[in-house]
Amino acid sequence: AQSVTQPDIHITVSEGASLELRCNYSYGATPYLFWYVQSPGQGLQLLLKYFSGDTLVQGIKGFEAEFKRSQSSFNLRKPSVHWSDAAEYFCAVGVSYSSASKIIFGSGTRLSIRP
Amino acid sequence: DGGITQSPKYLFRKEGQNVTLSCEQNLNHDAMYWYRQDPGQGLRLIYYSQIVNDFQKGDIAEGYSVSREKKESFPLTVTSAQKNPTAFYLCASSTGYTGELFFGEGSRLTVL
Numbered sequence: 138a139q140s141v142t143q144p145d146i147h148i149t150v151s152e153g154a155s156l157e158l159r160c161n162y163s164y165g166a167t168p169y170l171f172w173y174v175q176s177p178g179q180g181l182q183l184l185l186k187y188f189s190g191d192t193l194v195q196g197i198k199g200f201e202a203e204f205k206r207s208q209s210s211f212n213l214r215k216p217s218v219h220w221s222d223a224a225e226y227f228c229a230v231g232v233s234y235s236s237a238s239k240i241i242f243g244s245g246t247r248l249s250i251r252p
Numbered sequence: 253d254g255g256i257t258q259s260p261k262y263l264f265r266k267e268g269q270n271v272t273l274s275c276e277q278n279l280n281h282d283a284m285y286w287y288r289q290d291p292g293q294g295l296r297l298i299y300y301s302q303i304v305n306d307f308q309k310g311d312i313a314e315g316y317s318v319s320r321e322k323k324e325s326f327p328l329t330v331t332s333a334q335k336n337p338t339a340f341y342l343c344a345s346s347t348g349y350t351g352e353l354f355f356g357e358g359s360r361l362t363v364l
Contacts, residue, residue: 141294146292154355162317164333171351173353178360179357179358179359180256180258180344180357181295181344181353181355181357182355183354186351186352188351212342227294227295231351240297240351240353241289242294242295242296243293243294244292244293245292245294
């Protein structure tokens, strides 16, 4: 069965430091991959997505992610975090290109920023 | 401004009562979804609809019901059969083509 694993429940980084959030998926074919961000008490906003092509994808707010097929990973990175990046981050995999109903979410990683 | 509107934002109900959460979108999206979010469990799909007058169960549909009479609207009823209804509920929509979901701001239901 398809699944998404975010191994880090909570990460704290200092403002200005680099960030990497891990995501691993389980799916037999090439998946469609997403990262979403959620501020407390709010809905989710798409940061970036990978469908095909260049395995390094750029998103909003200075985030990027790299798809590594050999590792079944889609890690999210940012070179220098800002206090406003504190939020919960969800990795998601879509197993059907034409049907968003098959999007499966990871359990999320909460990011805290140390001043 | 196009978007998804969920109401109410906060809702308190007594055990055994049915409650209905509203979700309206003006994005002209065909597909709409309801997710439940609990701490540490990510988002779990309750129901989804890819076209008017049609909907399918997601992974945790028991104790919930939906309708899709209009393209813009996809209300969720949390029935008394739902054993643990206290949660944060998120509605989303999609064109269904890109896979990108657009979310509302959520409704927090607390059953006392």
